[in-house]
Amino acid sequence: MKKILIQLDTDPHPSSFDAITAYDSQVDVVLGFAEVSPENLDGIVQGAIFPRGPDGLANTAFWVGGSKVRDGEAVFEAAQKLFFGPFKPSIMLDSDGSNTTAAAAVALVRRAVKLKDNGAAVIGVGPVGLRTAELLRREGTEVTMLTFPPDTMKGSHRRASGIPVAEEAGFKVVEPESSDALDAALAGHVAVFAAGPAGTQILRRSGWAQEGVRVVVDYSAAEPVGVEGVDRTDDLEEEDDVLKLGALAVGAPKMKVQKRCVQRMFEEKGTVMNLEGIYDVALEVL
Amino acid sequence: MKKILIQLDTDPHPSSFDAITAYDSQVDVVLGFAEVSPENLDGIVQGAIFPRGPDGLANTAFWVGGSKVRDGEAVFEAAQKLFFGPFKPSIMLDSDGSNTTAAAAVALVRRAVKLKDNGAAVIGVGPVGLRTAELLRREGTEVTMLTFPPDTMKGSHRRASGIPVAEEAGFKVVEPESSDALDAALAGHVAVFAAGPAGTQILRRSGWAQEGVRVVVDYSAAEPVGVEGVDRTDDLEEEDDVLKLGALAVGAPKMKVQKRCVQRMFEEKGTVMNLEGIYDVALEVL
């Protein structure tokens, strides 16, 4: 029986990235659906869970994706509400790759420094930043979230809209008024994660090359990258006692995690690959 | 040469059910097209019949589907008008699964009771009801079609719109004014089929547990099911001399019929799987 992956994608075109990754994870067939929302997914989900019966359903899984993470979360919740009894297939949420990206980065950092009972800082309250903070908290880290310093931002990129979401999730959000204030706020945090917008430097060298910081992570691959002095390919290179992890050095392990997550869904029916599940996989394979 | 199935689907998302069923029927590739109508199908159909030439076309077939049965019929007719000479591929119509569902149910009932020269009743003049009536007529049964009794319906579910279609197809349509009137109208019919809307009980126990009725079929799987006293999984269970056939007990044979129909299309080029063709398959495999 063929392994079929149903792409529930919230964008006008289903993600080519997700489809190719699935085919590279031993999926036989990807059925891509575009513009999926909680309002229109009943037919797709029910049509996918019934034809093979409860046992055959082990070979059918769902992947919620697309560029809009909040929309993806809504689809992920709504789809699971249609599952019942033995009709519970595996399902994964990885809109914009944010879950696998955060999981890979935190798992890599965890191997390099002691997170438990130490402080960590996450700059950026968007989806990747928030997921990073959630995983750090799970590791027993005291997390500080910070918005981007206004003097680094062109236009309206401050993403203030993520602040209530982060606060609702229980995080303290600091809003530094300048890059100097950001530098000062980062002192003493063992790990610093920069989750900024593409093509914008949000953190200066002086922000991470200071007392107490042991690792700095940059999620942004587009030039100019997000952190001054961190190269995209830096793979925990040490400089001034700080380990530097660049975006491309996160990308390869992220692909490994993502593929393993897809495989896992077909190994055990009913697997729920949310942020927690994906992080468990990252801890195992990285 | 790969077996390619072209899904001509009238809905905004091509049916995941149909695609999965096709892959489970030894089809190699399903190409799903959404929002297909008689106005926009020329390019899809002509693009599919030409590239492999007349002989290769034995490995390309069409499946018309989607939730709207009337729209599917129009697409089914329009597509066939584009076939010509040796460019005549196989094609199947099964919008909403209505043809395979009705074919499976009537074929199962036919094995259990004598239909020829007996009376049968079909409650519901929607697509599944009408197809059921057509197959019963083919078996030499005297068919009465009935609308839903108003006291069972919440809202506007009477589906009166199907009445002219049923009458045009040559059926007598009875409109019982209450569940009592429905019960009375069913007396003496050897088989009673309940083709009602999902989640609505349209027939009471007193309607089928009466003189002359030998089998009762419920097409509705969602709770509450369509017929009081018939369980979804009843597979011709006998009670008070009546054989009860529930929706899930129709569903499994329906899948078997559907898969065999798909296979048949690739065994013989030019196969037309309309209601008649599908019923022939049902008689053979059930």
Next chain:
Amino acid sequence: MKKILIQLDTDPHPSSFDAITAYDSQVDVVLGFAEVSPENLDGIVQGAIFPRGPDGLANTAFWVGGSKVRDGEAVFEAAQKLFFGPFKPSIMLDSDGSNTTAAAAVALVRRAVKLKDNGAAVIGVGPVGLRTAELLRREGTEVTMLTFPPDTMKGSHRRASGIPVAEEAGFKVVEPESSDALDAALAGHVAVFAAGPAGTQILRRSGWAQEGVRVVVDYSAAEPVGVEGVDRTDDLEEEDDVLKLGALAVGAPKMKVQKRCVQRMFEEKGTVMNLEGIYDVALEVL
């Protein structure tokens, strides 16, 4: 690793013709995207070039298609601008099959008559006509392009809009005022190509059965065909010293060229199958 072809199609439904041809060219998976434009292709293209890394990208290729040739050209250019460094996959442009059709026809004619330093005429300044003219020029032929004579056209089919494009490409465009004038203008041209609209005869027998003409090609397969006295299946049949090439006799070699082009894209990463590249393949396989 599976060979994945990304269909960048400008139409509301991705071409079934292109998808089937790809599957018949040893492609494992076709991912079809509809309504692709320079404005919305970034996500599709970037999502496709990154997940497999530079080496794996040898197994991912792009095919730009759809019925609108100008739109396809814009997508073809825009997609290539997103390629960079080692992230340069293979890509092909064949909107409406115009490149492979012209390439096949000119390659067949080239084997039959001497093109270099002779005159050739192309009737029709649409995409297939223009591509034919470009390939003839590459062969050292002196090309005359001609519009359709008004007395053959019903309605507004003169396609005058193509004239500026043809002139910008460096071609002399003659606008004959009648079929008599067209006949006269064709005298002395060793090859005459009729690239007219479907179902319209644009050239009379007297136009090609005259001194100096050695081959006549008709691209139009729908009845009535484009050239009086040329049958769709004529495969360089000789009549009055003129070799006649009908549309279906172009179609089969065209399929051969198209399939070989797809295969070539997966043999060498970074292959650019524009008109030139496709013609090179045609010269090799025909």
